[in-house]
Amino acid sequence: MPVILVIAVVGTAVWGYQEMKIRQKLQNRAESQYQKAFHELSWHLDNISGQLAQILVSSSREQAVLTLATVWRQVFAAQANIGSLPLALVPLSQTEKFLDNTSIVANFLLSQTAQGQGGLSEDSIKTLEELYQRSQVVAQDLNKLGAKILNHELSWTQVETAAFAADRNLEDNTIVDGFKLIDKKLEEYPEINAAEDFTPLEPQTKKISGQKEISVQEAEKKALLWWYPTPDGHKAALSYEGVGDIPTYGIEIAPLKGETGPVYLDVSKLDGTVVWAMKARPVESGKLNLSAAEEKAQIFLEKHDYPNFVMVKSQQEDHVGIYTFVPRQGEILLYPDQVKLQVALDNGEIIGFEGTPYYMFHHPRALPAAKLTRESLRPLINPRLKAELIRPALIVNTWGKEVLTWEVRGSFYKEKFAIFYNAQTGSEEAIIRFTRPPEFTFTVEG
């Protein structure tokens, strides 16, 4: 009998030892990945700082282009490094903002300089210098922290396990404190003197005239009437309240017997507009094709007082058609003011309406007349693109500005593209590729 006991004890011990070894190996592996990410981050910041200094001391346009491209690339790498460190709940907003600013400024100046519009302006130099000062702070502090990590053999996996043990209340941790300190130091600097050019402006938010907020009862009534125009026994009830981008009442309409799912509608407290809606139900088969379902979407929009919209994008995902519509001002398509619809392809029922951009941004715009005519645009179009459609459109460009453009839709091989030409200068503001990415069949439960 003692033999069994010995075997059992020895067996358990051997097994436990092996388990421990495996755990240690995995932990070392995680630690090494964290160490790599941290030291790379520090190295990238050194480079960013050095490259910014190089631009500031050089007066060559060629050097500026090369160096700005390097800065842009290094910022991207630094952002990836931060994303792979266990710092998810450490407030780093200033550091991240600094990196984002650097990336935007570098990218913007790069595109300007590369387009040959002379060297860097006084304003740009000033902004670069401000970024340089901040980069010095971050780079130096990261180096100091790096030395501490090396010298005291501080472990990143310990940061992670300590965070879990303390339910993410991390105090008195050298690594975390080091990062917090960097963020604090950056906070003391004034906002980057970003000339308007650098800041991707949000499209002008429509002034939402906020007189008196509507009541819950009014919202419930509006929601019910919006989705079920003829009373048929459905009942609406408040589900939640939102105070985010738009103050809203979240209204839920429970399904009747035999129906598959509830309808959720978000109603603006300011004027009772239904901002978005969705019906939670599975769609098992698709009898309708995309264009038949598009008609259903058009009818829905017209019924709900969204007349004269143009469908600009359609896609099918499983048995659901997803459509993007935009309104028009005269002949001009207003891309920023879009609405989206989901149509179930089994019976053509609308199962989703998303009108937040329209609600927030739609307003009549003072648009300049296009200097470029449709005819003078023709020679600008690359002959490799088989142009199929040309129409005027307002878009938000890479830098967040609304610009009047000519939209040219065409194909290249089997791929579909839209190219937007600035209606005043003829330069290409944006290129959109419509080709669907490859699809795979996945397993789902229930």
Next chain:
Amino acid sequence: MKRKVILLFVVFSLLMAVGIWQQRKEHHQEKSSPYGAIEVVTKISKKGGTVSSNDVYVLSKIISGEARGENFLGQVAVGAVIVNRTKSPNFPNTVYGVIFEPGAFDAVSDGQYYRTPASSAVRAARTAINGWDPTGGAFYYWNPAKATSNWIWSRPIIARIGRHVFAR
């Protein structure tokens, strides 16, 4: 008596070993099959761009792991937070970057992510990735019954949906 104790001990050790071995095997299987397919990936770019069905599937897995038991609205809301993060300068730019940020999501840390997602989560993911956002622009959410982190409670709350609160 002594015999019984020993026998019990042996049986217990065996059960534990078998249990852990199976758990590991299971985990491995769940991990490997969907991963094989996810390798071909189209990036979701920070400013618009294309979204592949792989993004939808990855998003549905995290929704399933994080919001199992929530109704459809609560699932879309969790998905919307992840989509909102991809558009913010303070977070990685891709769905993958956001989800696999170390320690960002319990479902990734505890392995729930690697289970097969519920079909409702796939619909929720598709809805969220196409712009529906019940939270009105939230970047964080937590279960008030569980989260005790001081920092997380310092975020401004903008909505309560199901068991989660959502914050900026």
